[in-house]
Amino acid sequence: MSATHPLEPADPGPASSDAAGEAPAASVARAERIVDAFEAGRRRRSMDDAAEIRLLAGAAASVARPPHVSAEEIRRAELNRRALVADLATSSRVSEWTVMRLMTEATDLCARFSAGVDALERGDITRRHLAVIHDIGDRLDDDAARAGFVAVALDRAARLTPGRLAPVLRAIVERFMERPLEERHHQAAAGRGVEVVDLADDMASLTAILPATLAHGIHDRLTQQARSVIAAREADPSAEAAGDGELAGDTRTMDQLRADILTDVLLGAGPRDCVAGDGLRAIHATVQVTIPVLTMTGATGEPCLLAGHGPIDPGTARTLAAGAVGWERVMTSPVTGSVLAVDRYRPGPALRRFLAARDEHCRFPGCRRPVWRSDIDHTIDAALGGPTHHGNLAHLCRRHHVLKGVTSWSVQQTSPGVLVWTSPSGRRHTDRPEPVVRFVPDEAADRVRRMMREPWLVSAEDPPRNPPPPF
Numbered sequence: 001m002s003a004t005h006p007l008e009p010a011d012p013g014p015a016s017s018d019a020a021g022e023a024p025a026a027s028v029a030r031a032e033r034i035v036d037a038f039e040a041g042r043r044r045r046s047m048d049d050a051a052e053i054r055l056l057a058g059a060a061a062s063v064a065r066p067p068h069v070s071a072e073e074i075r076r077a078e079l080n081r082r083a084l085v086a087d088l089a090t091s092s093r094v095s096e097w098t099v100m101r102l103m104t105e106a107t108d109l110c111a112r113f114s115a116g117v118d119a120l121e122r123g124d125i126t127r128r129h130l131a132v133i134h135d136i137g138d139r140l141d142d143d144a145a146r147a148g149f150v151a152v153a154l155d156r157a158a159r160l161t162p163g164r165l166a167p168v169l170r171a172i173v174e175r176f177m178e179r180p181l182e183e184r185h186h187q188a189a190a191g192r193g194v195e196v197v198d199l200a201d202d203m204a205s206l207t208a209i210l211p212a213t214l215a216h217g218i219h220d221r222l223t224q225q226a227r228s229v230i231a232a233r234e235a236d237p238s239a240e241a242a243g244d245g246e247l248a249g250d251t252r253t254m255d256q257l258r259a260d261i262l263t264d265v266l267l268g269a270g271p272r273d274c275v276a277g278d279g280l281r282a283i284h285a286t287v288q289v290t291i292p293v294l295t296m297t298g299a300t301g302e303p304c305l306l307a308g309h310g311p312i313d314p315g316t317a318r319t320l321a322a323g324a325v326g327w328e329r330v331m332t333s334p335v336t337g338s339v340l341a342v343d344r345y346r347p348g349p350a351l352r353r354f355l356a357a358r359d360e361h362c363r364f365p366g367c368r369r370p371v372w373r374s375d376i377d378h379t380i381d382a383a384l385g386g387p388t389h390h391g392n393l394a395h396l397c398r399r400h401h402v403l404k405g406v407t408s409w410s411v412q413q414t415s416p417g418v419l420v421w422t423s424p425s426g427r428r429h430t431d432r433p434e435p436v437v438r439f440v441p442d443e444a445a446d447r448v449r450r451m452m453r454e455p456w457l458v459s460a461e462d463p464p465r466n467p468p469p470p471f
Contacts, residue, residue, distance in 0.1 A: 028424060056103045057107045059103060115151065125157045132162050132165050182313040185316070194206065194208045225261045226258050229252075355371070359395040362396050364400035367399075369397040376393055379411055391417075408424035
């Protein structure tokens with residue numbers, strides 16, 4: 001059984017023809033009409049969502065308890081509020097608790113996140129984008145700090161999906177927080193625990209509140225174990241015919257396997273044959289943590305970042321770095337946040353490390369599959385003369401690797417790391433490396449860098465132009 005090298009382009013297979021012999025021009029026109037109608041509908045929905053938010057905020061204000069009034073007037077205002085809530089709930093066939101929650105949320109959005117509601121009304125963002133901004137920025141009590149955060153968040157939301165926006169904003173919001181993350185983390189970690197909630201049909205939910213690095217590590221390790229079970233059953237199709245143990249007739253999904261392996265690990269000796277011949281101990285969780293060098297030395301409290309999640313406390317990050325077999329030094333521009341180069345204190349393929357640090361996940365717009373589950377793709381195929389160079393390589397998950405190879409989707413790398421995708425309907429979508437998207441200049445940290453004369457940092461007065469990494 002041969003394996004495909006991750007630097008080789010996916011086999012596109014036979015060229016696909018247009019559906020029902022449709023001419024290419026007609027196919028593009030049809031795609032344009034569909035996408036135009038879809039975009040117009042989404043914009044109308046955003047405008048309607050903004051109108052509903054303003055309506056509910058106004059409704060809440062109309063029945064709010066007036067200040068400095070008698071007890072009878074307070075009672076009358078409360079009855080009026082209950083009557084309106086009940087009216088809204090019955091007319092929309094939702095619960096009164098849902099209406100009350102929506103009214104409270106709408107009031108807060110219009111009062112503290114009005115710029116976000118304005119952007120929603122213009123169709124610049126969706127309701128889900130606004131929910132992400134509201135959820136992450138809700139902790140900011142200072143009006144000026146919150147306004148600064150919302151301005152940056154709206155800029156990022158204009159080119160990111162809600163799923164990608166959330167980890168970016170978790171990193172950005174740290175710049176506007178009054179208390180340092182390490183202090184907040186220690187307080188929050190004291191509340192860690194495990195909870196069981198009974199569900200219907202003889203089921204229950206087991207919830208563990210853990211530090212983010214541990215939670216993501218556990219999930220990744222369960223995923224690797226589940227993949228090994230799937231690989232074992234696919235590699236031995238005769239097992240079902242032979243009735244070979246647990247492999248016979250095993251059709252469990254990835255989620256089901258994660259749950260079963262978690263149960264086996266906690267209640268028993270662990271899943272057998274998880275990794276052929278090596279056992280459970282051969283599987284290690286994979287997490288990617290970015291630690292500013294000044295935080296590593298304790299000189300500053302710049303946030304450390306867990307890929308796909310957001311900031312983690314510096315103490316945990318330093319502990320992970322100290323226990324790692326090897327770690328990469330990622331040099332970024334203090335002007336733009338772009339990854340300039342990667343080196344390592346242990347030998348290894350430098351180009352792969354550079355791309356992993358720059359990309360973090362599949363580079364198709366909106367996709368968040370991590371780099372260790374993606375292929376390294378030549379933007380211009382190697383067979384067509386495309387160089388194996390960081391300016392012509394990017395991580396793509398197998399789904400989007402195939403999409404690029406066999407459909408009308410195309411991609412250009414206009415500058416190293418900046419991918420411009422063109423859809424079948426002719427729309428262009430720019431995907432920038434996440435380290436650049438979440439970068440916010442920090443003057444205080446930059447002053448410390450200059451004082452320490454870090455030799456790998458580029459002067460802010462002389463930024464580089466597409467610098468080659470030192471491979």
